[in-house]
Amino acid sequence: MVRDEREERVREPAVAEAWEALVATARRSADEGLVVGTSGNVSVRVGGLVLVTPSGVPYERLRPQDAIAVDLDGRQVLGALSPTSELPLHLAVHRSTDALAVVHTHAVHATAVSTLVDELPPVHYMTAALGGVVRVAPYALYGSDELAENMLGALRDRTGCLLQNHGTVTYGATLAQAYDRTAQLEWLCHLWLTANSVPGRAPRLLSEGELLEVGEKLKGYGQPISPCGA
Numbered sequence: 681m682v683r684d685e686r687e688e689r690v691r692e693p694a695v696a697e698a699w700e701a702l703v704a705t706a707r708r709s710a711d712e713g714l715v716v717g718t719s720g721n722v723s724v725r726v727g728g729l730v731l732v733t734p735s736g737v738p739y740e741r742l743r744p745q746d747a748i749a750v751d752l753d754g755r756q757v758l759g760a761l762s763p764t765s766e767l768p769l770h771l772a773v774h775r776s777t778d779a780l781a782v783v784h785t786h787a788v789h790a791t792a793v794s795t796l797v798d799e800l801p802p803v804h805y806m807t808a809a810l811g812g813v814v815r816v817a818p819y820a821l822y823g824s825d826e827l828a829e830n831m832l833g834a835l836r837d838r839t840g841c842l843l844q845n846h847g848t849v850t851y852g853a854t855l856a857q858a859y860d861r862t863a864q865l866e867w868l869c870h871l872w873l874t875a876n877s878v879p880g881r882a883p884r885l886l887s888e889g890e891l892l893e894v895g896e897k898l899k900g901y902g903q904p905i906s907p908c909g910a
């Protein structure tokens with residue numbers, strides 16, 4: 681009966697809505713070039729459930745009845761398709777932070793940077809929007825608990841990190857926020873690669889004090905986050 685009760689619970693409209701938003705976010709990541717094929721994945725939390733994209737199914741083929749949910753221990757409680765192979769990574773974020781949504785991609789500039797440095801040099805003030813200088817989690821096999829552990833270390837006091845020779849992870853209070861952080865992180869990586877590619881010149885980096893100052897301003901003392909131009 682436990683299984684039936686779980687299935688009853690997850691038919692709630694909130695789950696259907698969350699699945700629709702998750703599929704839309706996954707499709708957007710492909711449409712906007714952050715993901716090629718099914719090489720990224722997305723999760724969103726609804727109460728004690730984590731909805732997550734399936735393994736190996738093109739996002740345009742996902743239908744409402746394909747919804748997959750697991751509990752925080754990774755036990756599948758909804759859906760027939762297999763969850764993404766990066767489930768340990770998503771669950772680690774949901775268990776360890778206040779995240780309600782997690783986005784993982786193999787975005788090209790971010791992944792390139794993950795092979796070059798241990799942290800993304802802070803060339804732009806929007807670094808502070810991710811909590812400070814973005815770290816690169818040491819390489820480990822995809823889908824492994826070791827990778828999830830390395831990622832958590834890199835995410836300390838941050839809302840995003842790079843995975844060495846692999847890609848990006850960001851999280852947020854909504855799918856839109858998690859997605860936007862991935863887009864910002866990819867843009868920051870593209871910017872650093874561009875500035876750093878001028879022969880004989882090295883980009884000026886922001887100091888710790890300058891980043892702290894931006895962090896305070898972005899917090900807005902209770903006002904919504906508003907970088908210049910937004």
Ligand SMILES: [Zn+2]
Binds near residue numbers: 785822847
């Ligand atoms: Zn991956």
